[in-house]
Amino acid sequence: MKLLISIATVASIMASDALADTYKWVTYKPQGAGDAQAITTQWFADQFAERTGGKHEIEIFWGGSVAKTREIPETLAAGVGDFGDVVTPYFPDLLPLNNAIGFYIPQPMDSLGVGEAMEEWHARYPQFSEELAEQNLHAVGFRPLESYGLLCTKPVRSLDDMKGLRIRSYGFAYPALIEAMGAIPVSISTADAYEALQRSVIDCTPIGPALARGWKYDEVAKYYIEAPFGASFGHIIAMNLDSYNAMDDETRAVIDQLGHDYLLEYSRQLDEDAARVRELWKGDLGVEVMEFPAGELEALVADERVQAVREEWIEKAEARDVPVDDIVEKLTF
Structure with a gap:
């Protein structure tokens, strides 16, 4: 009987291990x-x-x-x-619904x-x-x-200062938004953006403080503009x-x-x-944080190019019978 119990116990342990x-x-x-x-x-x-x-x-x-x-x-x-x-x-083509924020x-x-x-x-x-x-x-x-602003190699205080700037772009919304600003969208990968900023291939990139420090962009671009893009x-x-x-x-x-x-x-x-990064910027990293007139940027949403991108997502969502009104309300100012 003891042998049978012992065998049963071992078998139980082995089965438990097998299920792990x-x-x-x-x-x-x-x-x-x-x-x-x-x-x-x-x-x-x-x-x-x-x-x-x-x-x-x-x-x-x-x-x-x-x-x-x-x-x-x-x-x-x-x-x-x-x-x-x-x-x-x-x-974006594989997962358009799950990319709603990107539009x-x-x-x-x-x-x-x-x-x-x-x-x-x-x-x-x-x-x-x-x-x-x-x-x-x-x-x-x-x-x-995180919530994004613009990290730039030169100071930007208004939309007028953005005219003609070369700004890193990706996805759907950013190219249209950058063009509406009067700037030039430039498609560059995250990994290549450091060198692009360093060599003045681009003047700015949308990013947040933590990612800017993580990629060390703040070594070569010293102006962070609090453009209210919201979180990506x-x-x-x-x-x-x-x-x-x-x-x-x-x-x-x-x-x-x-x-x-x-x-x-x-x-x-x-x-x-x-x-933590914002504190580092105040110190040896020497990144100047600049305010941006929020009303100027929000007004760009009415631009037909920006609206066309949003309509594109609505069409994709409605094609899958997704009720869009509540979603769009949450995504708009």
């Missing part, structure tokens, strides 16, 4: 980046292990070791990874507001999740970027849909709650980063 899962998180972010994204990615993994009582864990594959930035959606969809950072603005710059929400809006839209409108499901993806959390939407914390559906109910509930808690933790870290 290690999920793979693929990210382009270097582990040592030390910014809000890197810190909270590790926080998510630690919390997942803690909240599942060590039954499950996440192994993070840092620095593009498994997939580069633009490869992550396909990598996740194929099941090579379970979790990953989908940089939504890079895939509405400037907009009035801060980082936390943008993240909460994405949570709300996913909860209220199944089309947002269906768009991801078509790529075998599921959103477990949202990582908005950055990343979906996505899962392979099959991996998500294969979780037991208890683990899935942990992930669902953790996704919301992640937004709060990430937003807190991001705010701390931005405040």
Whole structure:
């Protein structure tokens, strides 16, 4: 009898071990980046292990070791990874609904507001999740970027000062907005923007303080203009849909709650980063922060080029039977 009990106990332990899962998180972010994204990615993994009582864990594959930035959606969809950072603005044709913020710059929400809006839209409108499901993806959390202004190599105090400036551009809203300002949109990657500022290929780039410091743009551009662009939407914390559906109910509930808690933790870290950078700017980094007449920028929203971009998103949303009125109201001043 004792032997049978012993065998049963060993079998139970082995079965328990067999049920333990290690999920793979693929990210382009270097582990040592030390910014809000890197810190909270590790926080998510630690919390997942803690909240599942060590039954499950996440192994993070840092620095593009498994997939580069633009490869992550396909990598996740194929099941090579379970979790990953989908940089939504890079895939506007693949994920137009989930890129709503990218069609509405400037907009009035801060980082936390943008993240909460994405949570709300996913909860209220199944089309947002269906768009991801078509790529075998599921959103477990949202990582908005910080509120953006303009980092420039020369002082800019009004729209008149923007005439003829070369400004880094990407996505949908920024090219139209920059042209409406009387400036020239220049398409340059994030990685190439440092040299472009240094060599005067561009005069300004839309960015927030934390990212400006992270990419060291503030070494070569010393004027930060508080243009009220609002927060940009950055990343979906996505899962392979099959991996998500294969979780037991208890683990899935942990992930669902953790996704919301992640937004709060990430937003807190991001705010701390931005405040720290602004203090550094006052010191040895010597970046001058300049006010910009908010009314001037908001008036640009009426420009037909800016409105055409917004109408384009509305058409895409209505084509999928998404009620747009509440969404548009949240995105407009």
